Amino acid sequence: MSKTFTATNPATGQAVGNPITEHSFEEVSAAIAAAEKIKAKFAATTPTQRAALLNAIADSIESEKEALAQISHLETALPMARVTGEVMRTVIQIRAFAELVKTGGHLLPIIDLADPNFQPVARPDLRKSQQPLGVVSIFAASNFPLAFSVAGGDSASALAAGCPVVVKAHPSHPNTCQVVYEAVTKAITAQGLPKEIFTLVQGVNPEITHWLAKDPLITAIGFTGSGLVGKLLIKLAQERPVPIPVFAEMGSLNPVFFTPTALVEKADELAKAAMDSALLGSGQFCTKPGIIVVPNDASGDKFIAQVQSYFSEQKVGPLLNKGIATRFIEAITSISKAKGVKVLTGVNNPDGYGVTPSIFVVDWADVKNHDDLLEEHFGPTSVIIRAPFDQYLAVAKAMSGQLASAIHAGNDEKLPELVSQLTQKAGRVIWNGFPTSVSVTAAQNHGGQWPASSSHTTSVGLDSLFRFVRPVVYQNFPDNQLPAELQNANPYAIERVVNGVRSNKAIN
Amino acid sequence: MSKTFTATNPATGQAVGNPITEHSFEEVSAAIAAAEKIKAKFAATTPTQRAALLNAIADSIESEKEALAQISHLETALPMARVTGEVMRTVIQIRAFAELVKTGGHLLPIIDLADPNFQPVARPDLRKSQQPLGVVSIFAASNFPLAFSVAGGDSASALAAGCPVVVKAHPSHPNTCQVVYEAVTKAITAQGLPKEIFTLVQGVNPEITHWLAKDPLITAIGFTGSGLVGKLLIKLAQERPVPIPVFAEMGSLNPVFFTPTALVEKADELAKAAMDSALLGSGQFCTKPGIIVVPNDASGDKFIAQVQSYFSEQKVGPLLNKGIATRFIEAITSISKAKGVKVLTGVNNPDGYGVTPSIFVVDWADVKNHDDLLEEHFGPTSVIIRAPFDQYLAVAKAMSGQLASAIHAGNDEKLPELVSQLTQKAGRVIWNGFPTSVSVTAAQNHGGQWPASSSHTTSVGLDSLFRFVRPVVYQNFPDNQLPAELQNANPYAIERVVNGVRSNKAIN
Incomplete structure (x- = not known):
């Protein structure tokens, strides 16, 4: 007799939908x-x-x-x-x-x-x-x-x-x-x-x-x-x-770096936007800003103060399943105990697999005390790292491979070294924006260095x-035994590169 | 004190050139x-x-x-x-x-x-x-x-x-x-x-x-x-x-299939050409035809007879080094003992790392008795497999991944299933030709399924x-902080795809 299982509504913890039949090895x-x-x-x-x-x-x-x-x-x-x-x-x-x-x-x-x-x-x-x-x-x-x-x-x-x-x-x-x-x-x-x-x-x-x-x-x-x-x-x-x-x-941490100049201009607005990005989809995006880097100066203080006041009012939907919720709570509990880590909490969601959003604030010097801080944690959490601006490059270098990374800078501010460093790790680098939201288009790249992706x-x-796909080359084949896309007549009328020149014409 | 080593002339077994200094771990x-x-x-x-x-x-x-x-x-x-x-x-x-x-x-x-x-x-x-x-x-x-x-x-x-x-x-x-x-x-x-x-x-x-x-x-x-x-x-x-x-x-075996029709037309010429390809560079090409498939009928007999007479006169240059020569001799000795395998030998080269070219002839039914027959052996050797023409597809299926594979067929002979099967294994498929000689060009592909290559x-x-290379995408970047190839002005004046259209123009 076939085994079945049933899905759960994360908002209630109750069964939802039809019993689903498990496939066997033979099937x-x-x-x-x-x-x-x-x-x-x-x-x-x-x-x-x-x-x-x-x-x-x-x-x-x-x-x-x-x-x-x-x-x-x-x-x-x-x-x-x-x-x-x-x-x-x-x-x-x-x-x-x-x-x-x-x-x-x-x-x-x-x-x-x-x-x-x-x-x-x-x-x-x-x-x-x-x-x-x-x-x-x-x-x-x-x-x-x-x-x-x-x-x-x-x-x-x-x-x-x-x-x-x-x-x-x-x-x-x-x-x-x-x-x-x-x-x-x-x-x-x-x-x-x-x-x-x-x-x-x-x-x-x-x-x-x-x-x-x-x-x-x-x-x-x-x-x-x-x-x-x-x-x-x-x-x-x-x-x-x-x-x-x-x-x-x-998955990925998608670090977002805020320069002092960016925060002097608009710390409040950016703090809210960063939290919105972190909490989108209850923090269950592979492009969530899991690391937020702000200066350890007055502009950073302003950003944190705004995060604290805005975040304390935030509540998010339940997590996707029991496993994700359990791992989230374990991670939050563990990180909360780490030396030098300050915890900011949002509003608890008591329904189903609901949790309490939690943001951590930690000095860059203390990050090394807790490996977990530089690992991905699925759910409504991010780590705000406070670092002297002149150490941003070192912070970027310490990161592992990422799907995306972002920089918020002031008008006309130029950061060639930081950009160059981030492109070594991340497949997508964003200027004055957040990593969440990924357009499906020809220029898109959703992949980064290991462990974000297993390949380039x-x-x-x-x-x-x-x-x-994989390339196959046909050498000296009779025209009528070639795949259609390679035949002289170009029956698909598609663009081909013939002797180095793009053409959608037939070959005479 | 640094260690050194000296190269050997394979034609004499004597030292050649300067002492070469070994690099250390630190270097x-x-x-x-x-x-x-x-x-x-x-x-x-x-x-x-x-x-x-x-x-x-x-x-x-x-x-x-x-x-x-x-x-x-x-x-x-x-x-x-x-x-x-x-x-x-x-x-x-x-x-x-x-x-x-x-x-x-x-x-x-x-x-x-x-x-x-x-x-x-x-x-x-x-x-x-x-x-x-x-x-x-x-x-x-x-x-x-x-x-x-x-x-x-x-x-x-x-x-x-x-x-x-x-x-x-x-x-x-x-x-x-x-x-x-x-x-x-x-x-x-x-x-x-x-x-x-x-x-x-x-x-x-x-x-x-x-x-x-x-x-x-x-x-x-x-x-x-x-x-x-x-x-x-x-x-x-x-x-x-x-x-x-x-x-x-x-490396690879690069199987070459001869249809009965091809051999009826020109068994002698093809037998010599196959041997020339197999012995090129003393059989030390990754594109050497290591497997040659001919019919177990009269046309195949004619091919083998020609191989035997032509091959018996062939002598090749010494192998590249002692290791290759030793492994060649070991492989030849081992395969020669296999059940159902007939050995044809060329002229021994007694100089340095010289060896005796050796061709094996075996019925497809006996191939399963000796795994070695379907593995690459560097040096002047090939395995001629005799199979009923209606089993060529099965032979092709039994092969592992290959860099190249070739078919010799008669005029207007069509073999869609065999071609299709070979493209599943080999990165290059050749019609009425041999796998040796690889042009360096845009359409070339020198790679095949595992174990010929580790990637596609x-x-x-x-x-x-x-x-x-790896892709990196820049999102919403200021123009002057983009790599030159992505800047509006197109300073390299190169072809780019802009909104789906190829262009070497600047973006306004």
Whole structure:
């Protein structure tokens, strides 16, 4: 008999939704094997077909907008406005990949025609394009029940690349996952494609992670979540007879630096904005400003005073699940006891997995006494570090890899060394802004040095597609046996680089 | 007192060149630390400056052409024509990177201007470019004393990316390494840049590999060589507190499939060409056809008969060093004893590290009796597998990842399934040709699935540069604090993607 589990409403601690059936090892293996069987068919879809599929998936998810907002609100306790917006982000980012794929932008064809005079030796005809890796396994994140979940950025980019996807649902929002899965499957079959392109795996059994990472037919893993699970996946992937890449986004502290000049100009406004950013989504963003650096002078005092008065009135929604709430309370309790740490508290939320927001203030000199201060803590907390302005560079240097980092400076203030240092650690550096809110666009980069990310890739934006492809070059092939994107006639009418020149013309 | 070692001429077994001083741990650490200190200065070089440096390095190496050919011939026993050609390949591939860098092709700037109407939320100004990783460590290969050695493709691509390079010389050709190093350093200082951009580490001490892989300032590793050392580097890199990428090209079998139709047309010509490819460079190419698949019918018999008569007259130059020669003889001895394996031998070379070329012929049904048959053996040997044509797909499926694979087919013969299967394993698939000879060009791909390569990247051609950069996005930055390639004025006058459109214009 199959085992089942039930989701919990974090606002009440009560069960929500239907009993969810756990997938067994046999079911997971069978799903992966079935995906492997149809991968060539999916890989062979034309840019037009694949774009149509992505748009159909987006439309199908959008048609469930109200249902998805409702159930994800119940499963995550995130506000209705937030989850409604997140449905649309999910839909919009799938459509962005459709636009990219429609123009063949996923294929990157490079053609170097045969050249008998090429140096040092004659060059054969070489035609390269990017081809999908094969079946990939995606792990849904807890904190974005839609945009980083079943049909979130990782899945969308893998599908756009032409890879069948096996997604592990996050057990905190399994009903949301199920609705998205059904919407995606409906779109796939309506497009005349095999439903095995996309499979959902449900369960609370931690072994499922091992099954997915170890299956010999899985070619890559996309993961957004904790460093603990991310590192486990990397270990499992490396121990395979054939290791596979793990694209893990494992969170971040996203340090925000305030210069004295910035605070002299507007300490009050910035203090409030910093707290709003830190408490957004109950502090459950991978881009939360977990470290806030302010000067240990009068401007810093003003900032702290404003934080104290503003923060004391702040209350946030319950955390996503019991585990997150428990770990948050443990971390807060532990850090509160550290030498030199002052604790500021907000308003307790007594409902369900509600907690008390807590901000720590500590001198830079005391940070070394407590390793925990430079680690990510999911939930409504940040550490305000007070440091002499001339030590900001040293503070930046002491940080590990980050997804993002921000500087608030005065008008015309220039900080080339600090900027340069932050770009060594963070994949995104922000001027006079906060790290929360990540646009899904071509120029975006959501990835940073270890341990923020496991690779130098982005998990947000169009470039995330290129995690799931690999180059293949065809040497001296007969035209009619080349993939269409490399044939002389350019049947897809896409842009290609031919002998170093971009062109969407046919080759004569 | 410093330890020294001396190179050996593989043709005589006698010492050649100067005594070479081993680098100590302290010297290696100091070189890396010195490179770290100047990395920002090097990263900040403009496209023009960096291209000028690369061209100066190429010129400086070319000016040592005769000396390099002479010493590398003595240290490797490779023919003069081969090493002379390899100097030019080395020079030409550095110049190809200069051309790429001159146009800013290494920076890939993508700019998405702020858009208040962007969906689902307003978009900030986002400007992304590729930035060098930092100090990288390159390991020179034994079998290409120039093109994959000190200033070979790995070093050239890392320098083009803007990364200071610390190269581990191959102890089989340390004098060649030294001449190249001095030529590179001369060019660097003549360009007014710090010589710490490029360091050579010499030694036979296996600990040097560990020092380089473990140094916390090393950000990536480029390696071409054996699976044994490649896997060691990957392990060391993964065990670091901050893991780093290892771009390892670890060799390959490069299976070549002959269809019955191809052999009916020209078995004799193809048999000779296959042997020439297998014996090129004494069989010491990572693209050697280590597996040759022919039908178990009359056309295959004809091919084998021609191999037997042609091969029996073949003699090749000595192997590169004692270790390679010893391992070759051990492998040949072991495989010769395997059930069902027939051995064809060429002419023994009694000089220095000379060996007897050996070809094995085995039925596909017997391959499973000897794992060694499907592993790479460096030196003048290949395995000819005889299989029914309808089992070629199964043979291809049984192969592990490959750098390259080739099919010889008849006129108008179509093999979509076999081609598709080979593209799942190999980074390059060749029609009616042989895997040896790899053009250095934009469309090239020299990399394949594990264990041929450790990542989905190429180590030959322009795209190899992108192994050594990572994306950084600047959000809402003041124009004058952006890197030049992202500033409105487009001071480098390079092509950028602005709001999805390619342009080399300034932004108003």
